Amino acid sequence: MSAQSGGRARDAEQFAASQHRLGSWLAGLEAGAYAVDADGAIVAVNGEAEALLGRSAEDLLGRDAHDLLHRDGNGMTIPRSRCPMMEAFVARRTRQEELAYFERGDGTLLSMSWLVSPLRLGADEVGALVVFHEHESAARHLRGPALSMELLPELERLALLAETTTQLTSTLDVDEALDRLVRLVVPLLADWAIIDLISDNDEVWRTVVAHEENGRLVRREDLEGAMPPVPPASPQPLSRALRGGGSTLATPETYQGPPDSGIAVEQRRLFEGTGMHSAVIAPIRGLREVLGALTLGRSDRPDPFTGTDIPLLEDITRRAGLALDNARLYQRQRKVSETMQRHLLPQMPRVPGLEMAARYLPAPHASQVGGDWYDAFRLPDQALALVIGDVVGHDLDAAADMAQLRNILRAYAWSQQEPPSVVVSHVDEALSHISEVEMATMILGRLETDADGQWMLRWTNAGHPPPLLVAYDGQSRYLDDGHGILLGSHVSMPREDATVVLPPLSTLVLYTDGLIESPGRSLDDGLERLRRNAAALAHRPLEAFTDLLMERARPDDNDDDVALLVVRVPSEDGPDL
Structure with missing residues (x-):
């Protein structure tokens, strides 16, 4: 169940979490560093920057970095149009300066060297990372000697590590993380990147073998694939790395002797196939185990490569390991969630003459489960119960609450031969006593044939969007009767039932609000969009009708899960229930 206030709260929580992660990344840099958003406001700063600038994080966060810090050698504010850091920021380019000035908190000038680089803060926002070192002294600069060139590679290294952290931790997809990792190191550091990963069942898979050709990355799929098992005692570089040993340099000669394992054979094939004359191999470690190895x-x-290249590679693989660990954990949780949702949502019963289809689509930023559900089951008198419902939230808690509510409803509907309004009233009374459900909306309907063989729907609506009835000729209308207050309101009000005859070959559409609600338009607009699309699809086979309706009616900016239950009654000479 979506709400504007809930959306703002989620956005604030996501922003706070993102800012916390960014601050943690900057804390690992061995230089002053701060990040700005797309407007140039400081959103994160590390302790080294606070010390160099003589300003606390509270004084820096939220302030315009240019106005607060950028000064010329005389302590005057630099016009934005003449500020090289602002030029790089606006152009989204990496740039560095040997000598520049920031204003400290006490008004004095800090002479320093800086590097600015674009920094992706979210899916649609690009800010910048600023890394800076204190210059040895302004007086020394005025005498003529230039800044030591050793500092520039250090700044570039820090910027690369920051970008590595940003790129890898901003995705929870393993394949996407690996692709980003390769693009970060090729061709900047190496001509080739090879990634070997260890699966959950301890099998090794050569996941990536890539190099650059004419400005684009090319995969050597002939060199990728399953690898032999890791030998327990081999001293060869890749075998050691996959066991969590230290990083090692390697050349073709490393694997020219008699092979001590199947991995050594594959390594010889790799060197021959790629033409590499030098390589450095480092383990990729997660929090609890070795995940694989990266070869440049x-x-x-x-x-x-030389031994001086190893620390940088290990810094990269350390960050890659944390990112892959998170991505793997997310994928495991997602698999569990998908399995849970499949078991929570029922299979449609077979009813002679009726066609039924159902769909569930999780919220795009949730745990692949949620509080929306559908249900259909036979009652003791052979009527068909139809249910669509929505528990507040779209996460694991909402899914657990939904399961409780569904089971309570099934028990009451089966044991009490009462109209839907009475059953739902009993459920509402019971919720606060035997479940954790706080608030929910729901429609409960009974579908059966009358004495004349007509299909009749009797239903009650507890605060849910109204059912949509689509005739075979495309005429469509919402069934607004039988509407009552939502579940969990603790307000004692009588509920009503409504009855409608379903015309031959008509289609009944039950849905949750994720199919019609959108931050960018009114609820009436969403309802009209759903009605028009359903009417246009009236002649389609039911499975196609359901898929196309979900595709066309669901808003692009939807941030809620969606449940959809569609029932089509037979022609006049079809079987009775």
């Missing part, structure tokens, strides 16, 4: 290789550039 050089074939085109002549300079080989």
Whole structure:
């Protein structure tokens, strides 16, 4: 069940969590660093920057970085149009300066060297990362000697590590994370990137073998695939890395001797197939286990890797390991959630003459489960119970509440041969005593044939969007009768039943509000969109009708889960229930 206030709360929580993660990343940098959003306001800062600037995080966060900090050598504010950092920020380019000035909290100037680089803060927002070191002294600069060139690679290294963290932790898809990792290191650090991953059942899979050709990454799928098991004692570099050993340099000669394992054979094949003359191999470690290994290789550039390259590679694999660990954990949770949702949502019963179809689509940013549900089951008198409902929320708690409510409703509907309004009233009274459900909406209907063989629906509506009835000729209308207050309101009000005859070959559409609600338009607009699309699809086979209706009616900016239950009655000479 969506609500504007709930959306704002979720946005605030997501922003706070994102800001916390960004602050944690900056804390790992060995230099002053702060991040700004797309408007140039500071959104995160590390302790080193606070010390260098003589300003607390509270004084920095939310302030315009240019107005607060950027100064010329005389302490005057630099016009934005002449500020090289602002130029790079607006152009979304990486740029560095050997000597510039920030204003400290006490009004004095900090002479420093800086690097600015674009920083993706979210799916649609790009800010910037600023990394800076204190210059040795302004006086030394005025005498003429330039800044040590050793500092520039350090700034570039810090910027690369920050970008690695940002890129890898902003996705929970393993394949996407691996692709981003390869693009970060090729061709900047290496001509080739090879990623070997260990699966949950301890099998090794050569997941990526990639290099750059004419400005684009090309995969060597012939060199990818299943790998032999990790030998328990092999001293060879990849075998050691996959066991969690230290990082190692390797050359073709490393694997030219008699192979000590199947992995050594595959490594010889790799060097021959790629033409690499130098490689460095590092383990990818998660929080609890070794996840795999990253190999960087050089074939085109002549300079080989050296031991001084290992610390940077290990910094990259450390960040990659944390990102992959999170992505794998998310995928495991998602698989569990999908399995849970499949078991919570029922299979449609077979009813002679009736066609039924149902769909469930989870909220895009939730746990693949939620509080929306549908149900259909036979009652003791052979009538068919139809249910559509929505428990507040779209997460695991909502799914658990939904399961409780569904089971309570089934028990009452089966044991009491009462009209839908009476059954729902009993359910509402019981919720606060035997469940954790706080608030929910629901429609309960009884579908059966009368003495004349006509299909009749008797229903009650507890605060839910109204059912939609679509005739075979495309005429459509909402069934607004039988409407009552939602469940969990603790207000004692009588509920009503409504009855309608379903024309031959008509289609009944029960749905949850995720199919019609959108932040960008009114509820009436959503209802009209659903009605028009359903009418246009009236002649379609039911499965196609259901899929196309979900596709066309669901808002693009929907952030809620959706349940859809569709029933089509037979022609006049069809079987009775």
